[in-house]
Amino acid sequence: MTASPQLPELTEFEGRPVHAPEGPPLLTAENITVRFGGVVAVKDISLSVRPGEILGLIGPNGAGKTTLFNALTGFVRPTSGRVTFAGRDITHIQPQGRAKMGMARTFQVERPFEDLSVLENVLVAAFLKRRGRGAEDHAYAVLERVGLADRAFQPASQLNLARRRRLELAKVLALEPKVLFLDESIAGLNPPGQQEMVALIRSLAESGLGIVMVEHIMHVIMSLSDHVICMAFGELLAEGDPHAVAAHPDVIRAYLGDDND
Numbered sequence: 001m002t003a004s005p006q007l008p009e010l011t012e013f014e015g016r017p018v019h020a021p022e023g024p025p026l027l028t029a030e031n032i033t034v035r036f037g038g039v040v041a042v043k044d045i046s047l048s049v050r051p052g053e054i055l056g057l058i059g060p061n062g063a064g065k066t067t068l069f070n071a072l073t074g075f076v077r078p079t080s081g082r083v084t085f086a087g088r089d090i091t092h093i094q095p096q097g098r099a100k101m102g103m104a105r106t107f108q109v110e111r112p113f114e115d116l117s118v119l120e121n122v123l124v125a126a127f128l129k130r131r132g133r134g135a136e137d138h139a140y141a142v143l144e145r146v147g148l149a150d151r152a153f154q155p156a157s158q159l160n161l162a163r164r165r166r167l168e169l170a171k172v173l174a175l176e177p178k179v180l181f182l183d184e185s186i187a188g189l190n191p192p193g194q195q196e197m198v199a200l201i202r203s204l205a206e207s208g209l210g211i212v213m214v215e216h217i218m219h220v221i222m223s224l225s226d227h228v229i230c231m232a233f234g235e236l237l238a239e240g241d242p243h244a245v246a247a248h249p250d251v252i253r254a255y256l257g258d259d260n261d
């Protein structure tokens with residue numbers, strides 16, 4: 001058994017300075033189980049996300065994080081359990097329907113329309129919600145929010161990785177979501193790019209967005225999250241505030257025993 005290089009990161013982080021407001025949850029998942037043939041990828045996981053709250057999903061490789069994320073966003077149908085959004089049962093609603101209701105996600109590999117400008121990329125999403133001048137104004141406002149307004153007329157193909165990630169976020173924000181799902185938005189960025197993205201995600205939560213994130217960079221997800229769910233082999237290992245989860249003996253054992261990361 002070799003120690004995971006992630007272990008020091010598990011305990012060395014500063015928590016999120018502003019904590020999420022109390023209030024009724026926007027998104028809830030109750031007793032979610034996902035089976036693929038004989039594999040139980042997610043077993044009986046429940047969670048909730050409030051406006052302004054950042055929920056982090058962690059766990060060693062193969063723990064079931066992506067499958068749970070996909071079950072929440074509608075890309076995988078749970079074998080059992082229930083997902084509700086704003087009080088409505090959405091377990092059987094397709095991803096597009098969930099997006100219209102206010103649940104939007106990013107993908108691990110960003111895929112902008114390379115030949116379109118940065119602004120046009122965001123407009124494609126903005127037009128799904130608004131028309132004409134309203135859509136343009138909104139797209140600009142979103143570009144300003146993610147720090148890309150000065151790149152509005154460049155082709156997306158000219159952006160570096162950090163800016164491509166922010167463009168991906170801008171496209172999703174143009175859908176005016178209430179809950180944002182971030183799939184590895186920070187992995188692969190250099191430290192300044194990571195810091196910019198952390199600040200941006202915090203500011204989005206402070207403006208009232210609920211956020212669910214899967215991220216392998218442990219100190220990043222621990223410093224951003226209000227609440228952390230740690231999974232292993234599809235099951236809940238520990239949950240709570242980041243410091244409590246990082247100190248949990250089962251979590252430390254899971255990361256110590258994870259040779260694959």
Ligand SMILES: Nc1ncnc2c1ncn2[C@@H]1O[C@H](COP(=O)(O)OP(=O)(O)OP(=O)(O)O)[C@@H](O)[C@H]1O
Binds near residue numbers: 064067068
């Ligand atoms: N479509 C699928 N068909 C069959 N098995 C799957 C499928 N998707 C995931 N699995 C299995 O479900 C389990 C959980 O996988 P999942 O990708 O959700 O874990 P993860 O925590 O996201 O892992 P990683 O951190 O490596 O991305 C694994 O055993 C995986 O092999």
